Amino acid sequence: MNTLISRKAHNFTASAVINGKDIVQNFTLEQFHGSKYVLLFFYPKDFTFVCPTEIYAFQENIKSFEMRNVQIIAVSTDTEQSHWAWLQMPKEKGGIDGVTFPIVSDINKTISHNYGVLSGNWICNPPYEEGGQSSTEPRELIAYRGLFLIDKKGIIRHLLINDFPLGRNVHEAIRMIDALQYYEKSGEVCPANWTKGKKAMKATHRGIVDYYNK
Known part of the structure; x- marks a missing residue:
């Protein structure tokens, strides 16, 4: 499909x-x-x-x-x-x-x-x-x-x-809306289990290094 x-x-x-x-x-x-x-x-x-x-x-x-x-x-x-x-x-x-x-x-x-x-x-x-x-x-x-x-x-x-x-799960639907709107506003991508208010990351090698070193 x-x-x-x-x-x-x-x-x-x-x-x-x-x-x-x-x-x-x-x-x-x-x-x-x-x-x-x-x-x-x-x-x-x-x-x-x-x-x-x-x-x-x-x-x-x-x-x-x-x-x-x-x-x-x-x-x-x-x-x-x-x-x-x-x-x-x-x-x-x-x-x-x-x-x-x-x-x-x-x-x-x-x-x-x-x-x-x-x-x-x-x-x-x-x-x-x-x-x-x-x-x-x-x-x-x-x-x-x-x-x-x-x-x-x-x-x-x-x-x-x-x-x-x-x-x-309705709350998962809300989480996905938050992730989309955050990405549209900031340009940062949302990693696994991200929720509103948590740290996101830039879609670069430096970004993922910074994310894991948070």
Whole structure:
């Protein structure tokens, strides 16, 4: 699979639910280019189990993202009506009431496909074995847990893709935003386990010597 790192993020126009209640028909990614960083994340399905824990984790840290000028956008292959219904359901009943960032409907699977996170496979007129059983088992077309950090120029600078059972760490996403913004401001690169406020380094031989001699 060709990596999307350092490439222009695929724009999309799709239906979405914004502010936890309003359905819009022409939500685009490019509306944020030039003004905001974007944290675009994909999740498999509405009304599931790991997904709401991730969605609430992003919502609980939304002020941390806002202070870094980052727009969070969620995407799944469910319809906008499904997103809306889930957003009206309280947390205690498995819903995501109170979530305010946009949730995009990728019902045609094109966004997930373009970002390389679409699970499953299309099967047209599959072959059949004796007894009427299909010899090829189709798998559901839903998104893996993909996460993409997109800079203000619309370039993908970080990505992470998890399998369905593995929830993401929101604080790691914030750490990567801090690292990108620090690099953009200072020109220094961020070594392993770097966190905001720690020493970075110049991308030179002298820089790494200085780093290890700190």
